[in-house]
Amino acid sequence: xxxxxxRFLKALLRVEVDVTPVWMMRQAGRYLPxxxxxxxxxxxxxxxxxxxxxxxxVTLQPLRRYPFDAAIxxxxxxxxxxxxxxxxxxxxxxxxxxxxxxxxxxxxENLPDVDIASELSYVTDAVSLxxxxxxxxxxxxxxxxxxxxxxxxxxxxxxxxDFRLAKKFMYDNPEAMHELLSKLARAVTDYLNxxxxxxxxxxxxxxxxxxxxxxxSYQANSLNYMKSIVENLIPENEGRKVPVILFTKNxxxxxxxxxxxxxxxxxxxWTTEIGIARERIGSRAALQGNMDPTLLYTSPDAIRREVKxxxxxxxxxxxxxxxxxxxxxxxxxxxxxxxFVEAVHEFSAQYHSGE
Amino acid sequence: xxxxxxRFLKALLRVEVDVTPVWMMRQAGRYLPxxxxxxxxxxxxxxxxxxxxxxxxVTLQPLRRYPFDAAIxxxxxxxxxxxxxxxxxxxxxxxxxxxxxxxxxxxxENLPDVDIASELSYVTDAVSLxxxxxxxxxxxxxxxxxxxxxxxxxxxxxxxxDFRLAKKFMYDNPEAMHELLSKLARAVTDYLNxxxxxxxxxxxxxxxxxxxxxxxSYQANSLNYMKSIVENLIPENEGRKVPVILFTKNxxxxxxxxxxxxxxxxxxxWTTEIGIARERIGSRAALQGNMDPTLLYTSPDAIRREVKxxxxxxxxxxxxxxxxxxxxxxxxxxxxxxxFVEAVHEFSAQYHSGE
Numbered sequence: 001x002x003x004x005x006x007r008f009l010k011a012l013l014r015v016e017v018d019v020t021p022v023w024m025m026r027q028a029g030r031y032l033p034x035x036x037x038x039x040x041x042x043x044x045x046x047x048x049x050x051x052x053x054x055x056x057x058v059t060l061q062p063l064r065r066y067p068f069d070a071a072i073x074x075x076x077x078x079x080x081x082x083x084x085x086x087x088x089x090x091x092x093x094x095x096x097x098x099x100x101x102x103x104x105x106x107x108x109e110n111l112p113d114v115d116i117a118s119e120l121s122y123v124t125d126a127v128s129l130x131x132x133x134x135x136x137x138x139x140x141x142x143x144x145x146x147x148x149x150x151x152x153x154x155x156x157x158x159x160x161x162d163f164r165l166a167k168k169f170m171y172d173n174p175e176a177m178h179e180l181l182s183k184l185a186r187a188v189t190d191y192l193n194x195x196x197x198x199x200x201x202x203x204x205x206x207x208x209x210x211x212x213x214x215x216x217s218y219q220a221n222s223l224n225y226m227k228s229i230v231e232n233l234i235p236e237n238e239g240r241k242v243p244v245i246l247f248t249k250n251x252x253x254x255x256x257x258x259x260x261x262x263x264x265x266x267x268x269x270w271t272t273e274i275g276i277a278r279e280r281i282g283s284r285a286a287l288q289g290n291m292d293p294t295l296l297y298t299s300p301d302a303i304r305r306e307v308k309x310x311x312x313x314x315x316x317x318x319x320x321x322x323x324x325x326x327x328x329x330x331x332x333x334x335x336x337x338x339x340f341v342e343a344v345h346e347f348s349a350q351y352h353s354g355e
Numbered sequence: 356x357x358x359x360x361x362r363f364l365k366a367l368l369r370v371e372v373d374v375t376p377v378w379m380m381r382q383a384g385r386y387l388p389x390x391x392x393x394x395x396x397x398x399x400x401x402x403x404x405x406x407x408x409x410x411x412x413v414t415l416q417p418l419r420r421y422p423f424d425a426a427i428x429x430x431x432x433x434x435x436x437x438x439x440x441x442x443x444x445x446x447x448x449x450x451x452x453x454x455x456x457x458x459x460x461x462x463x464e465n466l467p468d469v470d471i472a473s474e475l476s477y478v479t480d481a482v483s484l485x486x487x488x489x490x491x492x493x494x495x496x497x498x499x500x501x502x503x504x505x506x507x508x509x510x511x512x513x514x515x516x517d518f519r520l521a522k523k524f525m526y527d528n529p530e531a532m533h534e535l536l537s538k539l540a541r542a543v544t545d546y547l548n549x550x551x552x553x554x555x556x557x558x559x560x561x562x563x564x565x566x567x568x569x570x571x572s573y574q575a576n577s578l579n580y581m582k583s584i585v586e587n588l589i590p591e592n593e594g595r596k597v598p599v600i601l602f603t604k605n606x607x608x609x610x611x612x613x614x615x616x617x618x619x620x621x622x623x624x625w626t627t628e629i630g631i632a633r634e635r636i637g638s639r640a641a642l643q644g645n646m647d648p649t650l651l652y653t654s655p656d657a658i659r660r661e662v663k664x665x666x667x668x669x670x671x672x673x674x675x676x677x678x679x680x681x682x683x684x685x686x687x688x689x690x691x692x693x694x695f696v697e698a699v700h701e702f703s704a705q706y707h708s709g710e
Contacts, residue, residue, distance in 0.1 A: 162648075162649055162684065163649065164649045164652050164684075167647065167649040167650075167652070167653075168649065168652045168653050171650060171653040171654075171657040171661075172653050172654050172657055211626065212626075213626070214625050214626065214628070214647060215626065215627070215628035215631070216628070216664070218626075250605065250626065252607075252608045253607045253608055253626060253627060270569050271566065271567075271568070271569065271570065271573075271605065271608060272570070272608060273569070273570035273571070276570070292522065292569055293517075294517055294518065294519045294522040294523065295522075295526060297519050297522070297523045298522075298523050298526040298527050299526075299527050302526040302527055306526075309571070329517065329519075
């Protein structure tokens with residue numbers, strides 16, 4: 001199938017394009033009234049993730065409104081622990097929770113291996129369906145949470161302010177923690193490879209909570225496992241390289257070591273100046289980011305100013321995928337998203353010589 | 356008055372000492388049963404801050420238990436906006452709130468200048484009293500929140516998950532924001548100078564929320580105002596230099612520019628590797644930090660291992676004040692604090708040649 005818009009994949013491989021490609025983390029989400037309607041129809045968030053037709057529909061919704069250069073599978077980062085029997089559920093306004101928690105080496109021991117093909121077929125079915133419906137309009141991104149990020153939720157039983165249980169487990173039971181992370185890394189690898197085989201054309205690993213660690217514990221407990229995933233992913237499919245983006249929120253101090261994983265691109269949150277990041281990593285990887293999502297609450301003028309500033313900071317040439325520095329939030333006015341996407345395409349042309 | 360233990364002040368000026376000095380952010384706090392007793396007696400948190408005798412008592416409590424090398428004034432970072440009439444109050448388990456909020460340029464315009472001498476005499480009285488009671492045992496640290504951090508609370512009306520109101524104000528009303536930050540910087544300067552005159556022997560500025568900004572907006576809206584404060588503080592008192600510590604949580608990417616303010620020391624949270632920080636800033640400033648406070652929930656062995664690792668990372672020589680990377684939390688076992696403090700003194704001797 002011919003890909004009509006391959007800016008996103010090209011930019012991830014640092015190949016020149018006509019304008020900087022752009023997508024948004026959580027672009028299929030609650031800020032869209034049409035998403036809220038489907039979500040209501042599905043019942044709850046998890047039912048929506050588990051229904052391939054509805055997941056496909058919400059994946060495509062933002063593309064009907066905005067000229068995004070990529071689609072991202074609608075799913076949750078915590079599908080794997082759920083498939084391991086941990087009982088994922090969502091409480092409105094409180095984020096994800098697990099019915100079972102990991103607190104001992106024995107809990108880790110008893111954690112079953114996941115049969116991706118059967119337990120997570122709702123995800124691969126959604127990927128296949130989205131690819132068919134996209135019909136080559138833009139590439140499709142598959143994703144998972146990082147092993148460390150999954151482990152924090154599994155140990156804490158949900159989100160946390162200071163992750164003291166997850167950190168206590170890591171510091172007091174380092175062997176059991178590494179056993180847990182190894183199990184998760186194997187499952188994430190299989191899961192992402194299943195997404196690639198079903199049609200995902202690029203992969204993003206969300207390391208939402210790597211940035212709460214010390215440098216040493218980040219390397220050992222988060223980055224190390226992402227590296228093993230990157231090494232074991234299917235490198236090419238349908239005759240194209242499948243680029244991998246690693247996004248560690250608050251990971252700006254560790255860009256050089258993130259690039260050492262041989263990922264294709266590094267996701268940046270907004271606290272890192274993208275031009276400085278580019279100087280630091282040179283031509284070793286592409287960069288994705290990094291407008292502060294709260295800019296979408298400001299005026300169109302402020303949004304355009306910030307987009308210009310980020311494009312200027314990155315400068316001319318290939319290797320930049322524009323994105324927010326974190327997911328879009330539910331209360332954003334959809335009109336401001338249009339301003340954002342148009343500004344990226346309009347103001348970036350001057351920095352590119354590709355076609 | 357003779358200072359019996361000047362390790363802390365020496366280390367801040369990068370003068371050699373016998374062992375690495377140590378104190379803890381929030382060392383006078385809820386993890387101590389004797390603190391909870393006084394807090395109960397005072398009624399609420401703000402009444403405790405505003406009572407010099409009780410504030411003095413809780414400041415001294417941790418020094419009776421542990422061989423800390425510095426005392427820090429017991430107070431709140433938000434006393435200035437409260438003195439400006441914003442109506443600070445505390446809801447148990449929810450953090451600080453303000454009855455009035457800043458939402459327009461007019462609100463900024465109407466914000467009164469603070470007469471530190473009258474409005475905040477409870478703070479300077481506490482400083483004088485603590486100095487008298489300390490009787491030269493260890494030096495006393497005075498402090499304030501940074502202008503940007505104060506502004507976020509004043510605009511949001513309290514804490515926030517994403518600070519969208521504060522950021523919206525900054526992006527949409529940059530002139531009014533700079534007017535607000537200028538007013539706050541003048542007040543913080545006067546306030547800290549009053550603390551120095553009352554006897555504070557070192558100053559720490561808590562920039563709790565600088566790290567939520569982009570690099571450019573951090574420089575313009577937070578660091579720039581801290582720089583003007585550093586420039587206008589009383590440099591010496593009682594024949595000694597008064598060192599200034601700047602602590603921007605999540606500021607690890609910006610150490611070089613923080614040092615450009617001519618502060619004496621930079622506070623590090625635990626995400627920055629202290630040895631790498633030392634390489635980056637050389638001999639331009641001392642470093643304070645940086646054990647993850649959640650280590651205090653782990654075993655004595657894990658605490659000692661981490662203390663050793665941080666001391667080794669900093670390496671031999673002057674210029675390190677040991678601390679946590681953020682405040683101690685209420686549920687910590689006080690015995691683990693003893694393990695922490697003793698480990699710093701015990702394991703650091705090998706890195707020092709001073710006396």
